[in-house]
Amino acid sequence: MARRRSDVRTADPLRVLSNERTRGIVWQLLLLAAVVGVGWYLFDNTQHNLAQRQIRVGFDFLGREAGFEIAEARIAYSPADTYGRAFLAGISNTLWVSALGIVAATLLGTLIGIGRLSTNWLVARLAGGYVEFMRNIPLLLQLFIWYGLFTELLPPVRQALAFGDLAFWSQRGLRIAWPQPHPAWQVAGWALLAGIALAIGWRHAARARQQRTGRQWPMFVPAMVLMVGLPLLAWWLSGAPTDLDRPVLKGFNFAGGLVVTPEFLALLIGLSTYTAAFIAEVVRAGIQSVDRGQGEAAMSLGLSPAQQLRLVTLPQALRVIVPPMTSQYLNLTKNSSLAVAIGYPDLVSVANTSMNQTGQAIEAIVILMAVYLAISLLISVFMNWYNARVRLVER
């Protein structure tokens, strides 16, 4: 009798399904099959329709001559270059405006975030008003306003606002006198890098000494000497060139000098002032998350207010600040694609144009997605690494 019952148990297929583990595996397999099936259906349908409509597919268009001009790029580009190079030019513009935007938004946002906590009534209210005002107006609208300011309100190029003969500001953008190219500037650049490396080395050595002996070495002055003095010395030793490439009105526009176009300026200012509002809130929340007792304890140990902020409050605030900050950096980078509305030639703008000239819509969209994904993942990886470094180590 007992034997028969166990036979029934193994033979009954429903018994197998009532096993939780088996059931879990079955559902996961079914889900996987469904995902793969839908993916395959989409892929196959696209292929089929592309073939049906005789649309050429493939990435070989990247090697063809682009033939269109790009207003500004961080890499050399001319219409005789390929579509591939045009995409690179677009990527360089996206990276450039995102990187500068992240730096500017972080500085501005931190200031405003600290300002919101100020005991000065006016400063705190102004900072609070800024945050509410900026983050509640759509970014696209803000970009249009900035672009409108820079192209409509500024004077035409012939009546440009002049700052001596060093800088001119007009509808065509900002022109700034810039040092003439000279090998000394390169030498100074390398000296700056070396100075930074030496300053970091000095900091390590100072830390090690403090651990060992309890005595501190001065930090600020040696670091400044290394990072400012060394490049200056290098520049002076290699000829001290002072020639400037000054902007001069020639034909339709200024020639010479450094150019900042209204499109770039509107986008940079729009992105950084908008994101700064969010960063301010992140910073405020981070600082408020640190218990007051921590500051009081630091004071009772005899630390100066600056040391208290740097050594006690900030390290604990950072672990709260860094993760949401990552999201803000990612948002800023992705929002830079709104450039297309005000004519800054970012990646989306170049991709749209290429898509239209070649008809390779799917390929261009794939490139767009891949590039934004790669940039976002890189930012995430870096911020996660930084987060792991500043995170509270519990003992």
Next chain:
Amino acid sequence: MIGRTLVRIATAAALLTPALALAGPTLDAIKSKGVLRCGVHTGLAGFSAPDAKGDWTGIDAEFCKAVATAIVGDPKKVEYVPTNTQNRFTVLQSGEVDILSRNTTWTATRDSTLGAVFLGTWFYDGQGFMVPKKIGVTKASELDGATVCVLPGTTTELNLADYFRSKGMSFKPVVVAELAQLTQAFFSGRCDVFTTDISGLASTRLTAPNKDDYLILPDAISKEPLGPLVRRGDWEFFTIAKWTLFGLIEAEEYGVTSENVEKMKAESKDPAVQRMLGASGDIGKGLGLDNDWLVRVIKAVGNYGEIYKRNIEPLGLERGLNAQWRDGGLMYAPPIR
């Protein structure tokens, strides 16, 4: 039971698959829904722009009315889809519109790689430059170093780069996707020059704060044959649309107008007119329509000359290249026989 379920699944699958999987699907869809979906410009006077009553005017919109009349018998049975230069081909490729009639230049690349094919030339144009009079430029070769407002993804953008390269001159583009934003940038002084097809310049100039402040330079730097295009693969629809285009041009050549078309059909002794208007022969049936198709079309929108007069002449543009070949222009329809 299982058979019925299978049929249901198959039907569902067929509905999910875009309609293009069938033979001649565009024509079938237009006939069954009774509506032609037509991609037009978002607003370019003379080519396609909505009037005060919301009806679309302009030669590109009127061409859609003509094709709709040929197939479903009513010029009102058109659904207009406004497109910009950047999404126009995608809208056609994806099947959102049946025909793209949007001052688009006919080129080899577009004819061969987009999965679309042009019907013919509806308007002969050339690229030109418009400048504010106060900068004192009178010809294109004086534009070295200029800042140029241009629409992205156009042949204009490529011609512009070619032109400056070939003359060894330099320029800075300002590229904004929406025409309204771009012309705003030009009128505000962000650019020295606005470039597009000369007809487009004439149309844009009318929207300037003061149109007499702007000058269209005499140079045409390119050939811009503008025409409508349809997706590849639906050749019945292609043929109907193409011969509607030729029919309208041919009608002008033989003096058939919206006023006299019925009379001409009844009374004309000219065999060419008789064939065209279906009084003899079976041209319409050969296209998969009835023999009255062109009569219907001409009654609804008039011949090419009438369409041109109604839409383009108010811009101040002469017939020029768009005159009939007998009058020294390029408009020449293959014979309808």
